[in-house]
Amino acid sequence: MQRQEFLQQLWLDYIHLHPELGALRVWPIDAPPEYLALLTLNHGRYAASSLLPTLQHFGYRPMERYAMADRGLLATLLAAPDDGAWLVLGELQLNTLPRSASDSLKALVATAHPDDSRGQNLLCRGRPWPMPDWQTFQQLETAHPLAAWLAVMGPRMHHAGFDSERLGHELGELDQALRQTGLIGSSDRHHGVFPISPLLNYRFYPTCSRRLAFAAGDEHRIALGGLALVQKCLPSHHERAAELLLPQHTRCEIA
Numbered sequence: 001m002q003r004q005e006f007l008q009q010l011w012l013d014y015i016h017l018h019p020e021l022g023a024l025r026v027w028p029i030d031a032p033p034e035y036l037a038l039l040t041l042n043h044g045r046y047a048a049s050s051l052l053p054t055l056q057h058f059g060y061r062p063m064e065r066y067a068m069a070d071r072g073l074l075a076t077l078l079a080a081p082d083d084g085a086w087l088v089l090g091e092l093q094l095n096t097l098p099r100s101a102s103d104s105l106k107a108l109v110a111t112a113h114p115d116d117s118r119g120q121n122l123l124c125r126g127r128p129w130p131m132p133d134w135q136t137f138q139q140l141e142t143a144h145p146l147a148a149w150l151a152v153m154g155p156r157m158h159h160a161g162f163d164s165e166r167l168g169h170e171l172g173e174l175d176q177a178l179r180q181t182g183l184i185g186s187s188d189r190h191h192g193v194f195p196i197s198p199l200l201n202y203r204f205y206p207t208c209s210r211r212l213a214f215a216a217g218d219e220h221r222i223a224l225g226g227l228a229l230v231q232k233c234l235p236s237h238h239e240r241a242a243e244l245l246l247p248q249h250t251r252c253e254i255a
Contacts, residue, residue: 001058001120001121002058003058003059003081006058006120006121006124007084007085009121009124009125010036010123010124010156010157012124013124013125013126013156013157014157014160014225017210017224017225018207018224018225018226018227020181020182020183020207020208021160021207021226021227024178024181026174026177026178026181027162027167027169027174031162031166031167032083032084032085032166033085033160033161033162034085034086034161034162034163034166034230034240034241034242035085035086035087035088035160035161035241035242035245036085036086036087036088036157036159036160036161037088037090037157037158037159037160037161037193037194037228038087038088038089038090038123038155038156038157038158039090039091039092039146039149039150039153039155039156039157039158039193040089040090040091040092040123040150040155041091041092041094041105041109041147041150041155042074042091042092042093042094043094043105043106043109044109044117045117045118045122046109046117046122046155047091048074048076048089048091051089051122051123051155052076052078052089054120054122055078055087055089057120059080059081059082060078060079060080060081060086060087061078061079061081062076062077062078063077063078063079063243064076064077064243064246064251065077065251065252066194066246066247066250066251066252067250067252068194068195068250069096071146071194071195072092072093072096072097072144072146073090073091073092073093073146073193073194074090074091074093075088075089075090075091075194075246075250076088076089076091077242077243077245077246085160085242086240086242086243088194088242088245088246090146090158090193090194092144092146092147092150094106096144097143097144097147098143100139100143101139101140101142101143101144101147104132104136104139104140105140105147105150105151108129108130108132108136108151109129110129111129111130112128112129113128116128116129122155123155123156123157124156124157125154126154126156127152127153127154127156128154128155129154130215131152131212131213131214131215132151132152132214132215133214133215133216134214134215134216134218134220136151136215137151137152137214137220137222146193148222149224152212152222153224157225158193158225159193159204159225159226159227159228160227160228161227161228161229161230161242161245162174162227162228162229162230163229163230163231163232163240163241163242164229164230164231165231165232165235165241166241170231171201171203171229171230171231174229175203175229178205178227178229183205183207183227184205185203185204185205185229186203186204186205186206187201187202187203188204189202191204192204192228194245194246195246195247195250196230196245196246196247197244197245197246197247197248198233198247199232199233199234199244200230200231200232200233200241200244200245201230201231201232201233202228202229202230203228203229204226204227204228205226205227205228205229206223206225206226207223207224207225207226207227209221209222209223209224210222210224230245232244
C-alpha cells in the first residue's frame with residue numbers, strides 16, 4: 001500500500017460513516033484537511049508502537065509526543081511529507097481504565113480474527129472484532145467514552161480538522177455556513193477528543209448520531225465523530241495550525 005491509497009481508504013471510510021460530511025459543499029471538495037485525528041488503543045498490533053512504523057513507511061515523520069493523563073491518552077503528531085494533512089494518532093491507555101472495563105475491552109479485541117490484526121491498513125479497514133453487546137458498551141462508556149467508541153468503531157479516523165485560513169475564509173464565516181447545513185459547532189476546547197491549545201480558535205461539529213445494531217440485535221443511536229475547524233489566533237505564526245493543535249504543557253520527549 002502507498003500513502004495516497006492509505007489516505008483514500010481513510011477518507012472513504014470516514015465519509016461512509018458521515019455521509020453528511022461527504023455531501024458538504026461549504027468549501028471545495030478537494031480542499032485538503034489540516035489534520036486527521038486517528039484513535040487506537042495500546043494493545044497488541046493496534047498499539048501506536050506497532051502502527052507508527054507503517055505510518056513512517058508512508059512518509060509521515062513523528063514530530064511531537066503528548067501525554068494527557070487526565071484523558072488516559074498519549075498522542076503522536078506526525079508531519080506529512082508534503083503540504084497535505086498531518087496526522088494526530090491518539091492512543092487510549094488501557095491501564096487508566098477501571099480493571100473490569102479494561103478486561104472487557106481486551107476480551108473484545110482478542111476475538112478479532114488473526115488475519116484482521118495485521119497489514120498496513122489497520123486504521124482504515126473498520127472494526128476488526130465483533131460488535132459488543134449494549135451492556136458492554138454502556139460499561140465502557142461509563143469508564144471512558146473513547147473506550148466505548150473504540151469498542152464499536154475499532155482503530156480508525158475520528159475526525160478531520162480543516163484550517164479556515166488555508167480555506168481562504170475566517171472561521172466565523174465558515175461556522176455560519178456550516179450552521180446553515182445543520183452542523184452546530186462547539187467552541188469548548190476541552191470537550192473533544194484532545195484538549196486544544198489556546199493558540200488556536202477551534203470549533204468541533206459532531207455529526208448526527210447513527211443507529212447501530214449491537215451483538216444481541218438491539219439497536220441504539222450513538223455519536224460516531226465529526227468535523228473540526230481551526231484558525232491560528234496569531235496569523236504571524238509560521239507553523240502549520242496542526243503544529244499548534246495540542247497544548248504545549250502536554251508535550252513529552254519522543255523516546
